[in-house]
Amino acid sequence: MKPDKILLDHGSGGLMSHRLVTETLLPAFDNPLLAPLHDGAVLDLGQGRVAFSTDSFVVDPIFFPGGSIGDLAVNGTVNDLAMCGAEPRFLSMGLILEEGLPFSDLERILADMKSAAGAAGVFIVTGDTKVVPRGAADKVFINTTGIGLVPAGIQVAPNRVRPGDRILLSGTLADHGMTILSQREGLGFGGPVQSDTAPLNHLVKKMLAACPDIHLLRDPTRGGLGTSLNEVACSAGVGILMEEDRIPVRGPVAGLCELLGIDPLYVANEGKLLAFVPPEAEAPLMAVMQSDPLGRDAVVIGEVLADHPGRVEMKTRIGGRRIVRMLTGEQLPRIC
Amino acid sequence: MKPDKILLDHGSGGLMSHRLVTETLLPAFDNPLLAPLHDGAVLDLGQGRVAFSTDSFVVDPIFFPGGSIGDLAVNGTVNDLAMCGAEPRFLSMGLILEEGLPFSDLERILADMKSAAGAAGVFIVTGDTKVVPRGAADKVFINTTGIGLVPAGIQVAPNRVRPGDRILLSGTLADHGMTILSQREGLGFGGPVQSDTAPLNHLVKKMLAACPDIHLLRDPTRGGLGTSLNEVACSAGVGILMEEDRIPVRGPVAGLCELLGIDPLYVANEGKLLAFVPPEAEAPLMAVMQSDPLGRDAVVIGEVLADHPGRVEMKTRIGGRRIVRMLTGEQLPRIC
Numbered sequence: 001m002k003p004d005k006i007l008l009d010h011g012s013g014g015l016m017s018h019r020l021v022t023e024t025l026l027p028a029f030d031n032p033l034l035a036p037l038h039d040g041a042v043l044d045l046g047q048g049r050v051a052f053s054t055d056s057f058v059v060d061p062i063f064f065p066g067g068s069i070g071d072l073a074v075n076g077t078v079n080d081l082a083m084c085g086a087e088p089r090f091l092s093m094g095l096i097l098e099e100g101l102p103f104s105d106l107e108r109i110l111a112d113m114k115s116a117a118g119a120a121g122v123f124i125v126t127g128d129t130k131v132v133p134r135g136a137a138d139k140v141f142i143n144t145t146g147i148g149l150v151p152a153g154i155q156v157a158p159n160r161v162r163p164g165d166r167i168l169l170s171g172t173l174a175d176h177g178m179t180i181l182s183q184r185e186g187l188g189f190g191g192p193v194q195s196d197t198a199p200l201n202h203l204v205k206k207m208l209a210a211c212p213d214i215h216l217l218r219d220p221t222r223g224g225l226g227t228s229l230n231e232v233a234c235s236a237g238v239g240i241l242m243e244e245d246r247i248p249v250r251g252p253v254a255g256l257c258e259l260l261g262i263d264p265l266y267v268a269n270e271g272k273l274l275a276f277v278p279p280e281a282e283a284p285l286m287a288v289m290q291s292d293p294l295g296r297d298a299v300v301i302g303e304v305l306a307d308h309p310g311r312v313e314m315k316t317r318i319g320g321r322r323i324v325r326m327l328t329g330e331q332l333p334r335i336c
Numbered sequence: 337m338k339p340d341k342i343l344l345d346h347g348s349g350g351l352m353s354h355r356l357v358t359e360t361l362l363p364a365f366d367n368p369l370l371a372p373l374h375d376g377a378v379l380d381l382g383q384g385r386v387a388f389s390t391d392s393f394v395v396d397p398i399f400f401p402g403g404s405i406g407d408l409a410v411n412g413t414v415n416d417l418a419m420c421g422a423e424p425r426f427l428s429m430g431l432i433l434e435e436g437l438p439f440s441d442l443e444r445i446l447a448d449m450k451s452a453a454g455a456a457g458v459f460i461v462t463g464d465t466k467v468v469p470r471g472a473a474d475k476v477f478i479n480t481t482g483i484g485l486v487p488a489g490i491q492v493a494p495n496r497v498r499p500g501d502r503i504l505l506s507g508t509l510a511d512h513g514m515t516i517l518s519q520r521e522g523l524g525f526g527g528p529v530q531s532d533t534a535p536l537n538h539l540v541k542k543m544l545a546a547c548p549d550i551h552l553l554r555d556p557t558r559g560g561l562g563t564s565l566n567e568v569a570c571s572a573g574v575g576i577l578m579e580e581d582r583i584p585v586r587g588p589v590a591g592l593c594e595l596l597g598i599d600p601l602y603v604a605n606e607g608k609l610l611a612f613v614p615p616e617a618e619a620p621l622m623a624v625m626q627s628d629p630l631g632r633d634a635v636v637i638g639e640v641l642a643d644h645p646g647r648v649e650m651k652t653r654i655g656g657r658r659i660v661r662m663l664t665g666e667q668l669p670r671i672c
């Protein structure tokens with residue numbers, strides 16, 4: 001009989017671990033590569049360049065409007081691979097479970113991971129589970145690590161960013177972060193906000209088909225758009241100028257930000273991308289993005305300059321200019 | 337000025353995260369693939385089959401005689417890849433840090449990871465760091481996920497195990513698990529025991545060079561030898577007969593096991609392997625193993641039978657036979 005909670009025994013490596021794997025984990029992700037229960041998966045990747053990316057998820061709460069830690073864990077690594085210009089193929093899953101986690105929560109998370117993997121077109125092919133005593137972790141932490149294939153001719157990297165590049169943003173800011181904040185125990189906000197967690201790889205594939213010369217892709221997750229732009233300005237050694245009134249934020253999200261004194265520029269997104277593209281690619285890429293559900297609200301938010309390398313400036317709504325710095329201080333822990 | 341403890345800010349994705357990455361993490365693992373600070377690493381793997389394996393480490397204490405969570409995290413995934421018959425190449429590192437972790441502890445762990453990666457000949461090429469509030473995790477958890485290349489002609493898998501196969505064990509049992517137990521707060525054991533954490537890939541490479549036809553490799557970690565043999569008996573659909581008096585256990589480790597009533601058959605090892613090999617390969621492989629420092633104490637512990645498929649039996653010292661079952665119940669949480 002299956003217990004209704006995760007027990008320390010489930011991390012023993014023994015019988016209970018075996019049952020957890022065969023009765024709960026394998027059925028959740030059944031695929032021929034995962035089945036042999038070996039220490040790792042053996043994959044035939046063919047020839048070419050491979051992208052490899054890892055991300056751990058510690059979001060609190062584990063379920064929230066628009067998704068769960070399960071969706072987030074799959075989409076997050078899928079998106080990191082897509083930002084390398086790669087087509088995501090295989091994911092590993094490392095679970096750290098707290099003793100006492102309700103089994104029903106684990107099953108719901110695994111179901112979300114399976115459906116997110118299906119939507120992204122990736123396979124979870126190897127995994128590991130640890131259980132720690134009550135109080136040594138909070139509910140569940142998930143690491144996903146992914147492998148993707150980079151098509152020939154694609155070179156998406158910070159050193160390809162050039163003055164004159166247009167900066168495209170695929171949609172509204174701050175949906176994920178403000179959803180988590182509104183759900184966080186003790187704050188008790190409600191309202192029609194939900195996480196934007198989504199796999200961006202299909203959109204990226206269409207964008208690269210329309211313009212194989214995209215210079216750089218980034219998903220503005222932790223730290224938000226402001227931090228992502230600063231990272232690019234630093235690593236590419238360029239200046240960036242963005243326009244405040246181009247930045248799309250949904251009404252309820254903007255209201256929540258204003259109420260709490262939070263700048264949406266620094267709030268995490270989980271289903272948005274930034275593309276740095278040559279000027280001639282702006283129009284065809286905007287057309288591709290706006291015809292995709294995940295890029296419907298795409299905008300050109302700014303451009304890359306030779307001036308003030310390493311610095312991000314913003315034209316404000318009232319016509320001034322201000323420096324946009326990297327996020328300093330933790331805005332919200334355990335956002336993803 | 338660098339703070340002496342991990343702060344929540346270090347997980348923000350903003351400036352403090354950036355500093356943690358550039359000032360602490362990148363210098364620890366400096367290599368040309370890691371440097372671009374992109375969302376993932378892009379690797380040229382050439383042609384062929386790729387092994388992919390993940391493992392999370394939650395060991396408590398994080399430092400212990402013979403190693404640390406850092407060594408363990410690198411060697412554990414290196415060994416999982418080696419058990420696939422692969423030559424480990426690239427590792428990812430996912431850190432979950434508890435607010436308040438002393439920086440000096442983090443640096444010591446990273447130094448251990450770097451030296452373990454050097455010893456194994458692998459590169460840590462991509463990473464991720466999360467920080468959770470005090471009390472939401474215990475000190476540090478590490479996920480490593482690895483990619484290795486499987487040489488042409490090598491087929492190491494449970495379905496290749498055959499009746500008549502000899503079962504070789506590379507050395508003494510229970511060193512890692514009994515070391516952790518002896519260190520665990522409140523138990524206060526001492527004595528000359530230390531973890532056997534070590535990378536097995538170089539030994540495996542020599543073994544595969546001597547006998548490319550090795551049927552199966554396993555590292556008996558969590559759950560110990562008893563559980564590993566049961567997993568093989570189940571997945572290969574064979575019987576296994578082992579001999580109790582062949583099992584090597586160091587004197588102080590055996591003493592500790594006896595004192596505490598713990599069966600060394602079920603205690604975790606972190607630098608030992610099991611090889612299932614055709615009978616004619618026994619002699620050449622034993623010669624290769626015994627000439628390597630990590631296989632010096634290698635023994636033939638038993639053989640594979642067509643009888644009693646799915647069951648492991650042991651010839652006891654007094655001449656009887658008993659069934660060796662899978663570990664039931666958690667012997668020791670957070671052993672790795």
